[in-house]
Amino acid sequence: ETGVTQTPRHLVMGMTNKKSLKCEQHLGHNAMYWYKQSAKKPLELMFVYNFKEQTENNSVPSRFSPECPNSSHLFLHLHTLQPEDSALYLCASSQDATETQYFGPGTRLLVL
Amino acid sequence: DAKTTQPPSMDCAEGRAANLPCNHSTISGNEYVYWYRQIHSQGPQYIIHGLKNNETNEMASLIITEDRKSSTLILPHATLRDTAVYYCIRWETSGSRLTFGEGTQLTVNP
Numbered sequence: 775e776t777g778v779t780q781t782p783r784h785l786v787m788g789m790t791n792k793k794s795l796k797c798e799q800h801l802g803h804n805a806m807y808w809y810k811q812s813a814k815k816p817l818e819l820m821f822v823y824n825f826k827e828q829t830e831n832n833s834v835p836s837r838f839s840p841e842c843p844n845s846s847h848l849f850l851h852l853h854t855l856q857p858e859d860s861a862l863y864l865c866a867s868s869q870d871a872t873e874t875q876y877f878g879p880g881t882r883l884l885v886l
Numbered sequence: 887d888a889k890t891t892q893p894p895s896m897d898c899a900e901g902r903a904a905n906l907p908c909n910h911s912t913i914s915g916n917e918y919v920y921w922y923r924q925i926h927s928q929g930p931q932y933i934i935h936g937l938k939n940n941e942t943n944e945m946a947s948l949i950i951t952e953d954r955k956s957s958t959l960i961l962p963h964a965t966l967r968d969t970a971v972y973y974c975i976r977w978e979t980s981g982s983r984l985t986f987g988e989g990t991q992l993t994v995n996p
Contacts, residue, residue: 778929780929816985816986816987816988817930817984817986819983819984830983862927864929864930866929872979872980873979874920874932874935875932875984876932877922877929877930877931877932878929879928879929880927880928880929882927
């Protein structure tokens, strides 16, 4: 499925690097989400954007900085990450924040 | 937390129906039952959802008991590509938070 795309698919970064994850949805949705899935753990919601406005921040450390310039694009800016931040980062979108969410393929992040 | 209970693992023979149970005995009247699946290291894939009535789409059928305390996801003719972790989720659509549990690892065997 190509409704929600994420780039890059894999990323290796050092703790002092700055990188960004990109998510794009082609479904005409108005809500977008970032989730984190660490090894052998359930998905954890990080951020919610509805009509470009952040409506939820699930106590995420400030080294993760989201950006939603429009309803089709969502970024996650990363800086000074820790090895324990290594995980699969998933983007999702929905028509609005009350509708079914559709996920992208994820970015596998490794922090060295 | 909105909790559901699923068996940690199940096996199914290729071509047979896979019936995945889910217990949600404390579900409230305005909570839907959603099913997603996640194939190894990929994003979760939406399968189906329902409130009270049984539902069917091109992927699966969802059978919800009359008291809504449990449900069963049915994959009518399982294939090897259906091997995945299946998540049963209670979701009140007034909130945006989907809470994923541990799910059921379904293995379809040839």
